[in-house]
Amino acid sequence: MSEYSKVASGKVISNRSGAGPVILPFHPQRVEFYNFDAQAVADDNVPFAYWDVSMGQGAAVYQLYAGGVLTTAFTTSGGISTFEKGLLLQFGAKKQISASTKGVTTSFEVTGHGYVNDDVVMFTGLYQTSTSGMPQMSTIPFSVYVVDANNFIVNWNSSGSNYTDLTVAAVGAYVRQVLNPNLYIPSVSFINGIEYGNTTEISTTKPHCLVVGQQVAFHIPDAWGPTGLNSLPNPTIPGSPVYGYVVRVVSPTMVEVNIDSSTFDPFNSNQPVASVPGQNFPQMIAVGNVNTGGFPIYFGSPLYPSPTYLDINSTFSTINGPAIQGAFVNNTSQGFIIGATVAPIGEQSIYWVAYYDDLRV
């Protein structure tokens, strides 16, 4: 009889880039899974994989079904790994930036970056010379859009004249992954673009995690343009902040707020390199909400759903109990991830079991 061991099981849909995060109430020491749909794709598919914590993070022993022949294989990366998302300000390893290309979005070349879509990164030292480069976008968290193993894009308009491509691997030009970017939601968002009109569409550098009805405030430094959005100063009622409300979630990185911005100054990300020391960034923060209930119930939905948040590709559930939409919630979690190496081809049903053992000898 087990005394304090823990076992969990479930089903997750996987694709070639992996599956998860599978959130658990413990940090597993062993994980195994079976691919129920393995027979559907007989080429280069993984019907079974096993991971033990002593193999190391990202390892796995697995079966490979290729060319009609079932073989066994082993990997030390892209297998199964666990995670504990409990503290902010944790970063991945520094990776040297080889080059960058300015544009409406900004491209970076980083050999073997290892990122996947949704990962949040931060840049440092983007100087081509002491007076040129792209240091204006340093220290801002960005979601990455992966082009290939050595290139990715972030949503930042660097097409202005004050930005210069990095053409060499400049000393100190690094990118690092922000490991736990959404532990407390909603949070501060950095603005990378604004569409003006009777209502205003705000584009953010990483998922904003806002919902319809969220009350938001803006802090736009003068140099960035549309200071009319700012919650203060209020010329009508001194000291009383002016807030907007989210009327539509356009995408995980864009919301529409009910502020008429028709006459506001244009958004200007073309900041000079000389202004980088002490440079402040345009921010949108959540300050409250006007929601009065929980999430809408529809056929097949959970009756008492936990708060969710939107990432680039998916809607994720927190592990909390039900809450009012727009509430400030904790999103700390732990569990495991099925990596790309052992992920089956196509969207297939993965039945997994995770263990935490009583006794390891």
Added chain:
Amino acid sequence: MPANGGTTCRFMRPRALTPPTIQLGNSGIDPPAQVPQRDIIDAQMAFFGTGCIINEQVILQDQEGVLAWVSERLAVSMRQAEDLILRDYIVSAASEINAGGGSNGDNPTNLGLSDFSLVATTLDCNNAYKFMSGILGEDKFGSGPIRSSYFMLSSTELQTDFDSLVGQGVVNNWNYPTNTSCLPSEWGSVFNLRILTSSEAPVARGASANGQDVYYNTVTGKQGLTHIKQDGFSMNLIYRDPMYSGMLAQNATLSVKFAQAQAITQDTAIRNLLCTRLGGNLFL
């Protein structure tokens, strides 16, 4: 938050009404009524806990009172968790000001006097309430009066930078006229800020534009932030005798469990002042 009060703590924040600056005149007609409005801030309660399993042989044979010191460690662990959760929430939710008054050419720069002044001015302009009233000057060598102040929570790693600014507006706490209101963790004062330091204050390692550590100095007024506890559930130290384990009653458990939520109740009254150090990263 009261027991049986649901999962979500709701705060109501009234909005200001438009001041009636237009005279009534003599028409005898009332002006239109205003619609009173209030904003809503919700925070969801979350539960946390950890514990240890201790074999009865350890309890029986260990000479150091294992249950006592494990209980102490659990209590410290829980209080640290409370602080870290609140700390990370503030990092996540409060708006940021990058220091620009320093001289190290980074973004953010090291703290300059103008940064202290700027963040205090920002909170003053936003009608934040100060935490501490001032300290009257007394006839003591080296002391001077202290202004009414907001609190600024900073990393202990910044104390060398504060030291370098002593005499330029920065006052160490032993130069206060009296230390009656001085908190144990209080380093000193500058303009309208009283500086508290902690080794657990948030630091983003290597995150500045030049790759230096970035320190989050949280500056808040009274109404900026709230820490919410569940009624009757602020901390539970749970001891389960080995009798409640398996057939042979071999294992005791000691654990702590608590619930908390947190919310920024007035976003205009709190700022994270981000900075780097003057001399680069500290070698600890």
